[in-house]
Structure formats: structure tokens, C-alpha cells
Amino acid sequence: MLRSMYSGVSGMKNFQVKLDVIGNNISNVNTIGFKKSSIQFQDLLSQTVSTSGANPMQVGLGSGTASLNVNHNPGSAISTGVATDLTIMGDGFFVVESEASGERYLTRAGSFTLDSEGFMTTAQGYNVLDTQGNPVQITPPGSDFSIDRLGNIVQENGPDPAIQIGMFAVDNPTSLRKVGGSMYELSNEEEIVISDANAIRSQIGSGLLEMSNVDLTEEFTEMIIAQRGFQANSRTITTSDEVLQEVVNLKR
Structure with missing residues (x-):
């Protein structure tokens, strides 16, 4: 009983x-x-x-x-027409970094913006990293640019080679730990080794956002x-x- x-x-x-x-x-x-x-x-x-x-x-x-x-x-993609709104077509995550602590996180929320100095950041202020592990910066700020499907930032009189948005592929995404802000961190001691979209067989869509x-x-x-x-x-x-x-x- x-x-x-x-x-x-x-x-x-x-x-x-x-x-x-x-x-x-x-x-x-x-x-x-x-x-x-x-x-x-x-x-x-x-x-x-x-x-x-x-x-x-x-x-x-x-x-x-x-x-x-x-x-x-993956969730469905919606068109925004904003060049800094990015979606991942395939596997992988964008890599962002806290300027204060230097901690790196993973995200598929590509709603990025440019600050006054041309740095590409998330809504929470985290820097988006390129394939070299450096913050993505558009120089000079305010210049016209576009982002191709491999994540290359194409701009007139831009750096050569072009800045390429970094990505990271996770073998077991279910092992990731949520940290808020649609961001994740690795649950083990594995290091985030930044790669590019082509290396992980993915593509990046500009002017699009991945929804829930x-x-x-x-x-x-x-x-x-x-x-x-x-x-x-x-x-x-x-x-x-x-x-x-x-x-x-x-x-x-």
C-alpha cells in the first residue's frame, strides 16, 4: 500500500x-x-x-x-536581408569569445551586429572569431562588405587573404552544456580548435537566421x-x- x-x-x-x-x-x-x-x-x-x-x-x-x-x-531559416545575420547550412557552430574573461563558447544563433569599431559581436557583446582565433573586424568601419557561403568577408580594398568566419564541429552535440543566450560550452576538457566552413563540410548563409x-x-x-x-x-x-x-x- x-x-x-x-x-x-x-x-x-x-x-x-x-x-x-x-x-x-x-x-x-x-x-x-x-x-x-x-x-x-x-x-x-x-x-x-x-x-x-x-x-x-x-x-x-x-x-x-x-x-x-x-x-x-536544425531549425528553419528565415530571411532578414541583413548581411551580418548568418545561418549555418549543415553541421557546426560559430565560435564566440568573451572579451572580459577570454572564455570561448559555441552558438548557432547568428544574429550578429557590428559595433562602432567594426567588430562583429553577438547580442550579448561576445566577439565572433575568425579562422585564426581573432575577433572579426570590418576595417574601415562602415565600409560595404558581403559574406560568401564559405564565410569569407568580401570587401573592396579589404585584407588579403579575406577574413574568414571561424567554425567548430562537434562529434557529439548532445554532450554540450547550455550556458544561456543560445550558447554552449564543451562539457569536457576538449579544446575548441577553430576551423572553417569548408573543412567541416558546411556552408554559411548571409541575410538568414536559424530559428528555434x-x-x-x-x-x-x-x-x-x-x-x-x-x-x-x-x-x-x-x-x-x-x-x-x-x-x-x-x-x-
């Missing part, structure tokens, strides 16, 4: 986490470069009631969280499932409580 209560509690906790994940996905449905998350459950250890007979008799003790994964499938890969239809369906699961587990607790109350009343 008490086992059913604790099993119901574990189920309610898990479905609450699932609702938290779904809520975060839906809140970022229009966030540039956002990647949705999903949660998987697993059963907990089972208590063996008896080992007599051909098959053991076991009672489950509820459920737990097996994994929380990020789905790195959240599918509202899927999220609302999962929300209904989570809500029904939460209700069912709460009903388990209520029923167990009623049975326990009947046992207590036997003395009267």
Missing part, C-alpha cells in the same frame, strides 16, 4: 520535470538558434517479494529520470500526455490513501 504511494510520488515528480522541460521549449519557440530538450524516464529498482516458483515475483518502486537530451536538429527547432504541435501533445500522467499518479496516491483509511477504520 505504501509502495503505491511512493511510486505515485515518483511519477508526479517526473511528470513535473517533463512539464518544466516543455514549458521551457514553448517559451523559446521564437528564440534564434534555440534547441529544444526532451526527457526520458526509466523504472526504478524492483523489490523481490518471492523467489519461489519458476519466475521471481517483484514489485516495482516507481520511475526516475533516465536522461535529459538536447535535440540539435521547437514544434508547437509536438510540444502541446507532450503537454497533454504529461498532464494526464500527473493526474493518474495523483489518483494512485488518493486511492492508496483511501485504502489506508479503511484499514485504520477497521479498529472501530
Whole structure:
């Protein structure tokens, strides 16, 4: 009887986490470069009631969280017409760096701007790095330029060779850790070795932005499932409580 209560509690906790994940996905449905998350459950250890007979008799003790994964499938691209808005057509990430700390992060949110000195930065002020690991700078500031599909910044009387936007390919994107601002960091001690779009078999689109890969239809369906699961587990607790109350009343 008490086992059913604790099993119901574990189920309610898990479905609450699932609702938290779904809520975060839906809140970022229009966030540039956002990647949705999903949660998987697993059963907990089972208590063996008896080992007599051909098959053991076991009672489950509820459920737990097996994994929380990020789905790195690309989102749809929208046209903005702004030269510094970039999208990655294929695998890989842009590499950005904090000027204050020197920490490097990965992102697919290519909504970049140019500051007064011509440096290409993110909305949070992080510098976008080129293939040499240096901040991308348009010189002189305000000059006309374009960005081709390999990430080369083409401008009249520009540097030779042209500045090329750096990229980094990750063998296992699900191992990345979110740090906010649609940015990621490596979860191990691996070093970010900057490459270019051609080396990782990707292309860069200028005047385009990659939107969130959240599918509202899927999220609302999962929300209904989570809500029904939460209700069912709460009903388990209520029923167990009623049975326990009947046992207590036997003395009267």
C-alpha cells in the first residue's frame, strides 16, 4: 500500500520535470538558434517479494529520470536581408569569445551586429572569431562588405587573404552544456580548435537566421500526455490513501 504511494510520488515528480522541460521549449519557440530538450524516464529498482516458483515475483518502486537530451536538429531559416545575420547550412557552430574573461563558447544563433569599431559581436557583446582565433573586424568601419557561403568577408580594398568566419564541429552535440543566450560550452576538457566552413563540410548563409527547432504541435501533445500522467499518479496516491483509511477504520 505504501509502495503505491511512493511510486505515485515518483511519477508526479517526473511528470513535473517533463512539464518544466516543455514549458521551457514553448517559451523559446521564437528564440534564434534555440534547441529544444526532451526527457526520458526509466523504472526504478524492483523489490523481490518471492523467489519461489519458476519466475521471481517483484514489485516495482516507481520511475526516475533516465536522461535529459538536447535535440540539435536544425531549425528553419528565415530571411532578414541583413548581411551580418548568418545561418549555418549543415553541421557546426560559430565560435564566440568573451572579451572580459577570454572564455570561448559555441552558438548557432547568428544574429550578429557590428559595433562602432567594426567588430562583429553577438547580442550579448561576445566577439565572433575568425579562422585564426581573432575577433572579426570590418576595417574601415562602415565600409560595404558581403559574406560568401564559405564565410569569407568580401570587401573592396579589404585584407588579403579575406577574413574568414571561424567554425567548430562537434562529434557529439548532445554532450554540450547550455550556458544561456543560445550558447554552449564543451562539457569536457576538449579544446575548441577553430576551423572553417569548408573543412567541416558546411556552408554559411548571409541575410538568414536559424530559428528555434521547437514544434508547437509536438510540444502541446507532450503537454497533454504529461498532464494526464500527473493526474493518474495523483489518483494512485488518493486511492492508496483511501485504502489506508479503511484499514485504520477497521479498529472501530
